[in-house]
Amino acid sequence: MEYKHLGRTGLTVSRLCLGTMNFTWTTEKPDAFKLMDAAHAHGINFFDTANRYGRPAWGDTESLIGEWFSLGGARRHKTVLATKLYGLMGDWPNDGKLSALNIRRALDASLKRLKTDYIDLYQFHHIDRDTPWDEIWRAMEVAVQQGKILYAGSSNFAGWHIAKAQGVARSRNFMGLVSEQSIYNLIERNLELEVLPACQDFGLGVIPWSPLHGGLLGGVLRKQNQGIRRLEGRAAETLEALRPRIERYEAFCDELGHEPGDVALAWLLHQPGVTGPIIGPRTSEQLEASVRALDLTLDATALSRLDEIFPGRKTAPEDYAW
Template sequence: MKYKNLGRTGVIVSRLGLGTMNFGPHTPEPEAHQIMDRALEAGINFFDTADIYGWQTGEGITEQIIGRWLAQSPGRRDQIVLATKVYGPMGTALNTSRLSALHIRRACEASLKRLQTDHIDLLQMHHIDRSTPWEEIWQAMELLVAQGKVLYIGSSNFAGWHISRAQENAARRQFLGLVSEQSVYNLLERTVELEVLPACRAYGIGLLPYSPLQGGLLAGAVRRAVSEGRGAETKNQERLKHCRDQLAAYEKWCADFGEEPAAVGLAWLLRQPGVTAPIVGPRTLAQLEGTLRATDVALGKAELAALDALFPGPGGAAPEAYAW
């Protein structure tokens, strides 16, 4: 495994992050524990979750699974950089979602209990809250940092201007502000190259791409459809129909290159400036094993150019990407 500083911070994380969204709804707890065991053994030290994962309002099922895994061996907690998220609905009453100071405090306390830890290394805002002022958000985050309950703050699904506004407000408070941003980013979805990625690079914020294989489309979906009679996840079936020829050409290119499509897709992300660690979210141990090769896949200029030709991006950063 290879490692990199998380954005402009001094903390070091693995170039692949373990996403846990499938733990509980799709991956039984014993297998989830096996996946975390194997990830740690392989050198993955960045574990990412969210309070809403498990998809039963207020339960925090995935955090509970991670907490029980951590409790099995107290030394595990010091071996990982643990990240979770706040924003989603954790109840049906008022003030049980979004980014009010009240909800941030309550949600953090609840996550700490479920994760069976005394601090969260990276607390990420899962979405932008247009109804709460940044003065309130940063005041709540500063308090959690001062109390030692949270070490770093990150964002997810922010636009470029959201990142800029957040950082300028944090700077006025002499607060570190955001150190990471999670966005959808992969060969098929490159919109973040317009403004989000440039903003992250300008402010020293590490980009943590989620859905790096677009729900399995970039992991050999066409081949699976032919050999096993199945393709991508249901939500991606229409996308598969639309870009089947493009994906078939990609899978052939990967075969000629001698690497699996999943490893190539992740390796491409690792070569993008500003990217810290793609978040892989395996449902099975076998899927995790299939991603570990990515950090060793060598993509040179010719290979990167070939992939750009197969999956054209927006043309670079805005406004040059679309203006004279």
């Protein structure tokens, strides 16, 4: 396993982050436990979850992870644990977003479900346009002083949100954000406009989610032809709109002699500022496939070919002006 510091911190995390959104949804507890054990066996020490993940109830995924931690074997010690807050967890006022009150309540609830006394990376799942950053950072400062969290991160922020958050944090002599979790893959490259440059400038590690764009970069056409993948609704519409590019992509992966999903993950690992993509395997075989990408090196010619198939964005404002 390869490791990297998370942004400007001294925190060392694996180049792949285990995403747990499928746990209790498409992955039942026994299989989830096996996946987390297998992740540790591969050296993956970075796990991501959120307080809204889980079925049939929000929070069930955190509770499942807490049960796994309680099995012992230094499971918690070996895990850099990241979770998130923002979404409503109830139908009463202050049951969501980033008020000081909800940060306190949501954090304590996550700690209880996760059966731990601290969270390594506590992330804002979305920008809260109604709460001032002075209030947010004051609540986070208290949580850090209490030893309940170590680092703060963001998710789905715009570049100017990151800049504003860091400006206020600096005025309070607080570390502020250390990471940003956003959608980023060969198909969806808008992050390159302003978010990625902002993260690099402020020293935030980038944690891409949906690295295979819902499976469209995972050999979807081949799987359809084999009868093992069927898309409906918006996913099918997206595939039809992108079919010429995906056909070229899968053909190029065949030229390289690598699976499309491996190439998509390897491409992300080659991008400046990226700490590690979030993988969401449902089976041990899918986990093994993700780990393969760490051994795949893409040369300048291959990276250029991928840019031709899925053009990226220039840094703003050069992307749309001089």
